[in-house]
Amino acid sequence: MLEIFSTEAVSKGHPDKLCDGIADAILDAILKEDKYAHTAIEVMAGKNQLFIVGEVKSSANVDYEAIAREKIKEIGYDDDEFGFRYDQVDILVSIAQQSADIDLGVSLQDDIGAGDQGIMFGYADNESENYLPLAFNLACKMMYRLDEYKNENDLLGPDGKGQISLAYIDGKPSYISTIVLSNQHRDCLSIDEVRSLLRKEVIDKALPQELINEKTEIMINPTGRFVIGGPVGDTGLTGRKLMNDSYGGFAPHGGGAFSGKDPSKVDRSGAYYARYAAKNMVAAGLADKMVIECAYAIGHPYPVSLFIDTKGTAHVKEEVLYRALKENFSFRVKDMLNELNLFAPIYSGLSNYSHFGKEGYSFEKLDKVEQLKKYLEESYD
Numbered sequence: 001m002l003e004i005f006s007t008e009a010v011s012k013g014h015p016d017k018l019c020d021g022i023a024d025a026i027l028d029a030i031l032k033e034d035k036y037a038h039t040a041i042e043v044m045a046g047k048n049q050l051f052i053v054g055e056v057k058s059s060a061n062v063d064y065e066a067i068a069r070e071k072i073k074e075i076g077y078d079d080d081e082f083g084f085r086y087d088q089v090d091i092l093v094s095i096a097q098q099s100a101d102i103d104l105g106v107s108l109q110d111d112i113g114a115g116d117q118g119i120m121f122g123y124a125d126n127e128s129e130n131y132l133p134l135a136f137n138l139a140c141k142m143m144y145r146l147d148e149y150k151n152e153n154d155l156l157g158p159d160g161k162g163q164i165s166l167a168y169i170d171g172k173p174s175y176i177s178t179i180v181l182s183n184q185h186r187d188c189l190s191i192d193e194v195r196s197l198l199r200k201e202v203i204d205k206a207l208p209q210e211l212i213n214e215k216t217e218i219m220i221n222p223t224g225r226f227v228i229g230g231p232v233g234d235t236g237l238t239g240r241k242l243m244n245d246s247y248g249g250f251a252p253h254g255g256g257a258f259s260g261k262d263p264s265k266v267d268r269s270g271a272y273y274a275r276y277a278a279k280n281m282v283a284a285g286l287a288d289k290m291v292i293e294c295a296y297a298i299g300h301p302y303p304v305s306l307f308i309d310t311k312g313t314a315h316v317k318e319e320v321l322y323r324a325l326k327e328n329f330s331f332r333v334k335d336m337l338n339e340l341n342l343f344a345p346i347y348s349g350l351s352n353y354s355h356f357g358k359e360g361y362s363f364e365k366l367d368k369v370e371q372l373k374k375y376l377e378e379s380y381d
Helices: 015-033 064-075 100-106 134-150 191-206 266-283 318-328 333-339 369-378
Strands: 002-010 038-046 049-057 090-097 118-125 156-169 172-185 217-220 289-296 305-309
Touching (some): 002 134, 015 038, 191 217, 266 289
Parallel strands (some): 172 217
Antiparallel strands (some): 289 305
């Protein structure tokens, strides 16, 4: 049976990702001075305007405007032709103190309560070496190469996005059915020049050629022109690329965004920990695919529920899966934060190309695989 699943990713210069990048850069700057800070930072970017709003409880003293301008410059908005110059944009900062009512539940003396109610999901499968869905991995790699290529020349603008449609035959990845790639470019380039550059320098270098065949349809800048881009052409907002931040649509997302939030917000830490648990359990062979849902009530340190869905790929009984999860992973808020060292200023590196699947992050480590394998062994006894 043939099935086609589509997923997307965006470049770091996409207006929404620009806002995510700024929010996490501010978060990291605060955490460097005060690792127990509480933050909820939102950013909105429009034509020649940037708004930084939210709530913060911290002893840190950071320059929000300077951090934002540096991030805008780093992403590539430093050219008059593409608009939204880092040194010309008007920036409004409106940061308030965190609500004392919320702080009551988060700053417990003997424990840490969840910073909000909500549901979070973690996911892993064995389609790729980093335990992310293959199609989403390919979309992220295409965007990473796109941004890398922009650093090699000045022909393309910061704003870009891509989409991969992957054909599955009998449940196994077979070939890429459609590639969509769009990127902002200088007005002096013809559409043929843009398409040639992006095909040669991005698609051909980022994607496995064995997955591209005569059935693959490639669409590059389908409208024929993409000169007006970034916040000049489309308002940006934090937390608006949730599928790009997580699993590309292959797994649910609880709805809470990641960027700009300190780890006491379980929207972030709960999702990271659920990914950690799912990845280790899949790597141990307990299932080929796994979704883990956790849910919290504001101010309470323990989850109100844990749920597992293996999409029919489990290699052990359901009760064994739950026992393996509960005996090896503590979803208590304080334990999650300490076990994964989420108080560290690590978040700027997570803003682009998904928060998951990257090497070097605590929630991507596979340190519980061996102890989890005993649950697989039990199923053969």
